Amino acid sequence: MRELFARPWAIPALLAFAALVVSVWIFDPKLGPSGDNTEFVTLARSMAAGEGLTYTHLPEPRPTTKYPFGFPLLLAPIAAIFGAWEGPGSGTPDWIAMKVLVVVTFIAAILFCYLLARQQAGTGVGVATALLVMTNPLVASYGHQVMSEVPYIMASLAALWMLERGIAMDGWRDNRYLWAGIALAIASYYLRSVGLVLVGATVATLLLRRDWQRSLLLGGSFVAAMLPLVLRNHAVGGGGFYLRQLMQVNPYFPDRGYLDATGLWNRIQHHFNYYLKGSLAEALWPVLPGGDHFLNLGSIVVIGITGAAVYLCWRRQQHLLLLIYTVFTTGTVMLWPWAGNRFFLPAIPVALFLGLRVIQAVMEWAAQRLGVRSTVFGIAAVAVVLAGNLRELSHIAESSRRDYAPEWRNYLDAGLWLRANTPSETVVACRKAFWMHVVSGRRTTVYAFKPSAELIADLTVKGVSHVVYEQLGFRSTRQFLFPALEEYKDRFEVKWLQPTPQTVVLSFR
Secondary structure (H helix, E strand, C coil), rough: CCCHHCCCCCHHHHHHHHHHHHHHHCCCCCCCCCHHHCCCCCCHHHCCCCCCCCEEECCCCCCCCCCCHHHHHHHHHHHHCCCCCCCCCCCCCHHHHHHHHHHHHHHHHHHHHHHHHHHCCCCCHHHHHHHHHHHHHHHHHHHCCCCCHHHHHHHHHHHHHHHHHHHHHHCCCCCHHHHHHHHHHHHHHHCCCHHHHHHHHHHHHHHCCCHHHHHHHHHHHHHHHHHHHHHHHHHHCCCHHHHHHHHHHCCCCCCCEEEEEHHHHHHHHHHHHHHHHHHHHHHHCCCCCCCCCCCCCCHHHHHHHHHHHHHHHHHCCCCCHHHHHHHHHHHHHHCCCCCCCHHHHHHHHHHHHHHHHHHHHHHHHHHHHHHCHHHHHHHHHHHHHHHHHHHHHHHHHHHHCCCCCCCHHHHHHHHHHHHHCCCCCEEEEEEHHHHHHHHHHCCEEECCCCHHHHHHHHHHHCCEEEEEECCCCCHHHHHHHHHHHCCCCEEEEEEEHHHHHHHEEEEEC
């Protein structure tokens, strides 16, 4: 057995197998409720059809600049092989095969996580980090969704692994690790725009080391690689999508304008309270409890570990790239228009590694000062966190075996009714347009978030023939769509209705 574990491939193979087991355990074949996953399905189909990054679901298809092309391009071969889903009984939906591809990237991400942590702190910390990341409920739950988070984590961890080695070496001409890290950082950006943070963190690390030449090399390489996408986005009339969202008061209501200094400060305060009340502790260490106030056990532990990680990394001059990357990612999350654990996902593997390094330092201190066996307590701490993670994963696994929630089941059935009972040129107005398009196979658009007269005028201009009223919990449905249906009831006719919870398909005249 000892000889087996001495082989270089043994531990990575076991970790890959464990990650596969976790993925199979919690795999959910259902179409995820997030609109982003069906947006990626739509874009993958568009690329497979040779139409590029185009919103082909709209009444009038148009190019999009929202996402870089990396993830849709990764999915496009699957869309080409399986073709668009034609409804029940037509074979395996293409989104299930896309989910399987994301599972592959999840397993690869765990391997790169192990390699990075082992390179920085040894095999024990590498194994512990990989186990905590693969069982982290937030990371694992996104490990089978048609979303770009986990593929980005895979590429960014591989980039950090190579960049750490490349930065530690001198020069750049024959520094293959540095060049591989630069290439992977660029790939990360093309998978997810937050990859800009990875590049920024690397440049900042090199500047701290007064490594002017290589900082310019990295920055210049990234600008050159990013230029084609920037030019393309400006050519199609978009550009700066996320920067624009970042500065808007509310991206759902662009007419409200842009943030001033007070609005930006209020957003940061809101996010600070949201994450410290327990959201961040739940994302990193689910075993820790949250609370109604930001000073609770979970937040105190997170603040303590964060402060200790910053102190230790700076004092020892270790893991500076990983620390700066985590700080930059956290800063981006604090500025983002919306709060949610999902946005912190890219930093979770690195944050867990830094947390383990803090625990390791505390155990070493205890061993020196108190004569306590640090290894035993370190293993116990990891085991407690793993037990909490596995408990949460069991809930996710149970949920994956259930049917859609009733409101989503009705929304799915509404789409299936539209697929079976309307002509292919039908245009449907609804709240989750990408989702409805993937299910119904019809052109879709989101109704206008405006007063009733303007909403009705917008439906007319877009050539809408059907409207879906749902109970998915979005405020806009009650605020905008319901009043329009009431005020202009003579323009609508009920075609299909599911009473519990009420979901209605109406024709529009």
